[in-house]
Amino acid sequence: MFSTLAPILLQATGETLYMVAVSLTIATAFGLPLGVLLATSGRGELFEALWFQRVFGPLVNATRSVPFIILAVAIIPFTRFVVGTSIGTSAAIVPLTVAAIPFIARIIEGAMREVDGGLIEAAQAMGARPVQVVTKVLLPEALPGIIHGLTLTAVTLIGYSAMVGAVGAGGLGDLGIRYGYQRFRPDVMAAVVITLIVVVQVVQSFGDYLARKADKRNI
Amino acid sequence: MIRLSNVQKTYAARRGSDEHVALRGINLDIAAGEIVGVIGRSGAGKSTLIRCINLLETPTSGSVTVDGTDVTTLSKRDLPLFRRQLGMVFQHFNLLSSRTVFDNIALPLELAGATKAEIAKAVDPLLPLVGLEEKRDRHPAELSGGQKQRVGIARALSSNPKVLLCDEVTSALDPETTRQILTLLKDINKRLGLTMVVITHEMAVVKALCDRVAVMDAGVIVEEGAVEGIFADPKHATTQSLLADEFMDFRAGSEANSTPKTNTTTSGVAAGQEG
Numbered sequence: 001m002f003s004t005l006a007p008i009l010l011q012a013t014g015e016t017l018y019m020v021a022v023s024l025t026i027a028t029a030f031g032l033p034l035g036v037l038l039a040t041s042g043r044g045e046l047f048e049a050l051w052f053q054r055v056f057g058p059l060v061n062a063t064r065s066v067p068f069i070i071l072a073v074a075i076i077p078f079t080r081f082v083v084g085t086s087i088g089t090s091a092a093i094v095p096l097t098v099a100a101i102p103f104i105a106r107i108i109e110g111a112m113r114e115v116d117g118g119l120i121e122a123a124q125a126m127g128a129r130p131v132q133v134v135t136k137v138l139l140p141e142a143l144p145g146i147i148h149g150l151t152l153t154a155v156t157l158i159g160y161s162a163m164v165g166a167v168g169a170g171g172l173g174d175l176g177i178r179y180g181y182q183r184f185r186p187d188v189m190a191a192v193v194i195t196l197i198v199v200v201q202v203v204q205s206f207g208d209y210l211a212r213k214a215d216k217r218n219i
Numbered sequence: 220m221i222r223l224s225n226v227q228k229t230y231a232a233r234r235g236s237d238e239h240v241a242l243r244g245i246n247l248d249i250a251a252g253e254i255v256g257v258i259g260r261s262g263a264g265k266s267t268l269i270r271c272i273n274l275l276e277t278p279t280s281g282s283v284t285v286d287g288t289d290v291t292t293l294s295k296r297d298l299p300l301f302r303r304q305l306g307m308v309f310q311h312f313n314l315l316s317s318r319t320v321f322d323n324i325a326l327p328l329e330l331a332g333a334t335k336a337e338i339a340k341a342v343d344p345l346l347p348l349v350g351l352e353e354k355r356d357r358h359p360a361e362l363s364g365g366q367k368q369r370v371g372i373a374r375a376l377s378s379n380p381k382v383l384l385c386d387e388v389t390s391a392l393d394p395e396t397t398r399q400i401l402t403l404l405k406d407i408n409k410r411l412g413l414t415m416v417v418i419t420h421e422m423a424v425v426k427a428l429c430d431r432v433a434v435m436d437a438g439v440i441v442e443e444g445a446v447e448g449i450f451a452d453p454k455h456a457t458t459q460s461l462l463a464d465e466f467m468d469f470r471a472g473s474e475a476n477s478t479p480k481t482n483t484t485t486s487g488v489a490a491g492q493e494g
Contacts, residue, residue, distance in 0.1 A: 122313035125273055126327040126378070127303035136330065140317045216358040217316045 008175065009191055013199065015089050016171035019164075020157045023093045027100035028150065034060070034101065035108025036134055046120070046130040060102040068099050068160050072167060092169030096160055100153055107149030111142040144215035151207025155200050162196065172196055220414045221249040221272060221382065226281035228267050228438075241267040243438040244281070251381075254408055254415040256425040256446070258461060259435035265418045268435070269384050272416065273305045274298060286381060303331055306375030310387035312367040314359040320370050321346075321355050327378040345373040349403065365396035372403065376411070383407070385417045389424060401427045422465040426450065434458045 034056065040046040041053055066074070072095035076086045079094040115138050123137045139146075165173025172192050180189030228242040241264045249255045259265045270276040271283055274290055283290050286304070293301055306327075314323050324345055325338045333341070346352045349369040359367055368388060375383055385404065389397040405428055408415055417428055425432045425446060432449050434442040436457040442449065453459045 116311075116313070118309060118311055118313040119315060121275060122307070122309060123326075123330075124299075125275060125302060125305070125307040125384075126330055126374075127299040127301075128330045129299050132330050136326065137315060141315060143317065214317070217360055219358055219360045 005188065005191060008179075009195060012170070012172045012175040012192070013195055016158065016161050016173070016199070019089055019092050019096060019161045019169070019171055020154060023096035023100055023161075024150070024154055024157055026093070026097045027104050027153070030097075031101045031104030032108055034105040036112065036139075038105060038109040039112035039138075040130075040134065046133055060105055063098070063102040064106070068095070069163050069167075071095055071099055072164055087168040089170040092161065092164040092171070095164060096157055099160060100157060103156065104150070104153055107153065108142070108146055111145030111149060112138050114145055115141045144211045144217075147207060147211040147214055151204060151211070154203050154207065158196065158200055158203070172199075220251040220253075220286060221247075221416070222282075222284040223247045223268075223271070224282045224284070226268075226271055226278045226283060228264075228271060228276060229279045241438055242271070242278070245271075245438075245440060247433055247440065247443075249414060249416060251414050252408075252412045253431060254405075254417060254429045256417045256419060256429035256432040257435060258419055258422065258425055258432060259457070260420060260461075262437075263435040264438040265420075265435050266386060269386055269416055269418050272382075272384060273302050273307060299330075303327065303378050304380050305382045305384060306378065306380040307384040308368070308371045308375045308386065308388045310390050312359070312364075312371045312391075314367055314370055314374075316359055319356050319358055320351055320362070323359070323370050324373045324377050326374060331378060341377050341379070342373075345376055348376075348407070349373045363396075364392050365399060368392060368396075368400055369403070372400075372407070376407070380413070382414045382416070385415060387418055387420070390420070397424075398427070404428060420461075422450075422461050426465075434461065 037047065037049075037052055038056060038060070041049040043050065063071070072092075075095055075098060078098075079091050080086045082094050083091050085091050119137050119141060120133055123133045128136060161169070161171050162173025162176065165171050165175070165177055168174070172195060176189055176192035179185050180192055223245050226242055226245040228240070230236075230239040230241060232238040245264075245268060247255075247257075247268075257265045257268060267276055271278050272285065272290075274283075274293070278291060281291075285301070288301070290301055315326065318326065321342055324342045328338045328341055346355055349372055351366065351369055351373065354362060354366060354370075359370065362370065368391075371388070383404075388404075389400050392400060401424065404415065404417075407413060415428075417424065419425060429446050431444065432446050433440045434449070434455060434457055436455075442453070442455040442458050449458060450462070453462055
């Protein structure tokens with residue numbers, strides 16, 4: 001039994017990791033600048049732009065308040081427009097990315113706001129331009145928090161990716177639903193759940209390790 | 220070197236706070252190579268005053284001239300370039316926890332686009348000057364308060380500034396470390412001929428470090444002159460009361476020495492005054 005289960009379990013794990021890795025990467029590419037601007041565009045801040053706060057603040061909140069499974073279904077036309085289809089592993093990356101962008105943006109914003117305002121003042125006194133305050137001071141100082149946040153995002157995306165499995169995306173969630181649930185194979189279901197737990201543990205430990213390495217505040 | 224003419228600073232009324240006038244027409248001349256102290260109690264406006272010199276705060280009216288340039292007219296592009304000519308040292312050090320001692324000191328040079336070789340050439344001689352050769356590759360979390368402030372001072376000096384702005388630089392330090400830091404600053408002033416503006420609420424700092432002193436109260440300079448003169452013949456009530464604090468500290472200190480039991484209470488009082 002195990003010999004027949006192992007290959008499909010391995011393939012499903014690969015699909016899940018693929019979906020999570022790609023969506024995390026793309027979402028960070030968008031979420032990072034969005035988070036930086038949310039953290040620095042308030043009144044009296046580096047890039048003061050109140051319109052930006054007024055437009056993107058509520059937009060981020062709105063996206064975050066839609067339950068993921070509803071978001072995934074609601075943006076199917078957009079998904080089809082981007083990847084040409086709405087089913088399959090690649091198609092699942094679109095809703096995963098869309099859900100992760102505001103999540104990451106808020107995490108980056110929060111981590112940057114944790115940085116002591118005295119450091120911003122010191123950097124400005126040294127003649128740092130606003131962009132340099134972000135790249136040389138805020139981001140390096142916020143790095144441990146950002147790594148923690150991205151780890152959290154990765155774990156959340158693993159959960160979400162199992163959900164998109166239910167709408168035909170492949171991966172571990174898909175395997176669990178089709179083989180474990182619909183074909184009454186509790187052994188498959190157990191294997192899927194255990195694999196998910198292991199994957200999450202590994203991701204979390206790796207993230208914690210990186211964050212610890214980056215954190216020089218308590219040596 | 221630095222001239223403040225009729226500098227006013229008003230913080231506009233916002234939700235939850237009324238309009239606040241921090242500076243009411245400050246006139247102050249600081250000659251090159253001079254160490255000028257600005258003393259006053261919390262809220263007197265001294266921190267706002269020092270921040271008007273490097274434009275961390277923009278004066279509401281009046282002019283600030285540094286080395287012949289009216290800095291209030293500088294454009295956003297030119298402001299960082301101007302600030303690189305001034306070094307600033309802070310009460311809470313404001314070091315980057317993610318950077319080593321060397322990299323913290325190198326930061327102003329990095330911001331100015333210096334090459335690795337230029338940075339090493341400027342930073343390496345500063346480490347022995349502030350006594351931190353051994354700590355070159357340590358992070359701030361591994362340093363004592365006095366050592367952190369030495370990094371802060373070296374960082375302020377690394378871009379070879381003409382002026383050093385010191386904002387309550389010893390207020391977070393114990394008396395012994397305070398003495399060492401003040402000696403270091405005096406030494407730097409002699410060796411490099413730097414102009415220094417020193418903000419403090421302690422007369423002892425003025426006495427140990429400054430050539431001239433301006434006493435502030437409620438956004439106004441109430442008395443100004445050579446340190447000896449002010450100490451010998453304080454005219455204004457604020458000056459007298461600041462000097463009285465010093466005398467009290469002195470007496471409390473000597474009493475504490477004779478009877479160790481009172482030590483805790485006197486240091487408690489001193490800590491209360493700092494906060």
